[in-house]
Amino acid sequence: MVEFKLLAHDLGRMLQALSLMMAATVVVALIWREFYAVPALIISGLIPLAIGSSLTSYFGGTVEVGKLHGMMIAASGWFLVAVFGSLPFYLVAWTIHLDPALLNAPDLTGRAASTVGAFRDPLNAFFESMSGFTGTGLTMTDDESSLPRSLQWWRSFIEWIGGVGVIVLTTAILARPGSGSLTLYESEAREEKIHPSIISTVRTIWWIFLLFTFLSITLLWLAGMPAWDAINHGMTGLSTGGFSITDNSIATYDSPLIDFALFPVMILGGIAFPVHYLILQGQLRNFYTDLQTRWFFGFLAVGSAAVTWLLNRQDTYESTFAAFRYGAFQFVSALSCTGFQTAGSLGPKWPTEAQLAIAFAMSIGAAAGSTVGGIKLIRVATFTKGTLYRIQGVFVPDTVVRRFRLDGRKLDDAEAAREIEEAAIISFLWVVFLSVSTLVLLLVLPIEPGEFTLENVIFEVTSAQGNVGLSSGITGPDMPTPAKVIFLFNMWIGRLEIIPVLVLLRGLFQKFNVYE
Amino acid sequence: MNPEQIPFVRFAARFGVEDRVLAAFMLAGPLVVSSLALLGRSAVTSVLAGAYVGLFVLYVAYRGVATDGE
Numbered sequence: 023m024v025e026f027k028l029l030a031h032d033l034g035r036m037l038q039a040l041s042l043m044m045a046a047t048v049v050v051a052l053i054w055r056e057f058y059a060v061p062a063l064i065i066s067g068l069i070p071l072a073i074g075s076s077l078t079s080y081f082g083g084t085v086e087v088g089k090l091h092g093m094m095i096a097a098s099g100w101f102l103v104a105v106f107g108s109l110p111f112y113l114v115a116w117t118i119h120l121d122p123a124l125l126n127a128p129d130l131t132g133r134a135a136s137t138v139g140a141f142r143d144p145l146n147a148f149f150e151s152m153s154g155f156t157g158t159g160l161t162m163t164d165d166e167s168s169l170p171r172s173l174q175w176w177r178s179f180i181e182w183i184g185g186v187g188v189i190v191l192t193t194a195i196l197a198r199p200g201s202g203s204l205t206l207y208e209s210e211a212r213e214e215k216i217h218p219s220i221i222s223t224v225r226t227i228w229w230i231f232l233l234f235t236f237l238s239i240t241l242l243w244l245a246g247m248p249a250w251d252a253i254n255h256g257m258t259g260l261s262t263g264g265f266s267i268t269d270n271s272i273a274t275y276d277s278p279l280i281d282f283a284l285f286p287v288m289i290l291g292g293i294a295f296p297v298h299y300l301i302l303q304g305q306l307r308n309f310y311t312d313l314q315t316r317w318f319f320g321f322l323a324v325g326s327a328a329v330t331w332l333l334n335r336q337d338t339y340e341s342t343f344a345a346f347r348y349g350a351f352q353f354v355s356a357l358s359c360t361g362f363q364t365a366g367s368l369g370p371k372w373p374t375e376a377q378l379a380i381a382f383a384m385s386i387g388a389a390a391g392s393t394v395g396g397i398k399l400i401r402v403a404t405f406t407k408g409t410l411y412r413i414q415g416v417f418v419p420d421t422v423v424r425r426f427r428l429d430g431r432k433l434d435d436a437e438a439a440r441e442i443e444e445a446a447i448i449s450f451l452w453v454v455f456l457s458v459s460t461l462v463l464l465l466v467l468p469i470e471p472g473e474f475t476l477e478n479v480i481f482e483v484t485s486a487q488g489n490v491g492l493s494s495g496i497t498g499p500d501m502p503t504p505a506k507v508i509f510l511f512n513m514w515i516g517r518l519e520i521i522p523v524l525v526l527l528r529g530l531f532q533k534f535n536v537y538e
Numbered sequence: 539m540n541p542e543q544i545p546f547v548r549f550a551a552r553f554g555v556e557d558r559v560l561a562a563f564m565l566a567g568p569l570v571v572s573s574l575a576l577l578g579r580s581a582v583t584s585v586l587a588g589a590y591v592g593l594f595v596l597y598v599a600y601r602g603v604a605t606d607g608e
Binding site: 226229240250304306 | 553554555556557563564570578584594599605
């Protein structure tokens, strides 16, 4: 039986953590002297703080939560955080529009006005927030460079936090007594622990993430980015979110050096934190002994070469180097689920097979336990090896005792079946929701010559559900409302690996007697 | 005053990979990024940024060789 009051306390803590994020953003607004944004940001922080504090105090101390409630907390918590995380976009946009006395809001015109003005629609603000927290990177903005600095920061900050996880943040700063933290941690699409204690684990994750953030920012600055750009792109690149503060993502810089400097940043984001921990301890052999990391580099090498070849074959670019530069960047961006673009919208220019190769990479994603979305490499490996294991089993007598080898583990038949089943269920659900969403988009979008094609739609849905953010040009503020809603759903389920959201929906349907 | 009374110093020292040099890289991170943002691009800041990234890579490689060779 679902007890919704068991969710309230933890949801309140997540909202309190969100309000702390808003407080940090007020500081950014003050530094950039965007005083007109400060009241909107303070109100945006006070609302979740008030609701969160009410929930935590009214519903008493923490309780031990099982798998059911852990999943429901994760799913509903991410939804609520995205809802309240939309307030800065919404309130700052209205502040600029209404231009209240004494606040001295800027008088925006042209694309700047339409970019900020899009957030006066609460659905657009919610879309941006969900895209940010889930690390997707699809955006409702037209010209990111014209956004106020405080909103540029908020977009980067929510991707940075969302890359590691809202529950991981909450657990790190508001330590939760009891064993429920582990259940919540696992409900947020994480499994491996670095230390026996979950609180030590999440704090070590943040430690590694912070160190890599400083390094990423410094590397991008060295490659030629201005400091503010390096800070934002370092954060969104490492968290594999992909929001940019420029009008045309990384293509704006038109710099091979910056393109290549982003490779290690995105790749770091695609490697699991426990592997980072071991590598920083000096165990470099984990680059090839860890199954996911090995497969990640293998996919990167083969995929980048394949896309380069496909682009070169059709003379999409003027030279082989240019084909490699753009092809490899887009492939690394897709496989790491980052979503930075250097090739503009791929729709009109890239050949179909190259777009589908990128879509394939987006659906797979990189390592579980990192910051990426997608199905994850461990499941692809389990599925592939499991299929071979089943086929090879036909050639072996029944009396032979066999072991399924996976990532250094030897599993018996029952354990192997469980692993393969888990990978199969997630992959199956992934394809089902991908198909349904594609169908809905085909119904609501103009699919005709000169407009969008089927491969554009598959590309965009895969990008949303894989939390990637590469776009074939479909996503934008003028997109039909049903398309925005379906993308919101795709981003939400993609970040939590689908099942927690289905568990929450089933719980809600039961609660409100939808089945009767 | 004990430096660990500062929350960030305590965080850098206690949670990580149990290595003083890497903890120093963590502590230096905010200072390096602040320097780049406040002082702008110059020979000094370029050397600082290059040293921060370069020394980190060299140290991790050195630590890997030393550890994997054990």
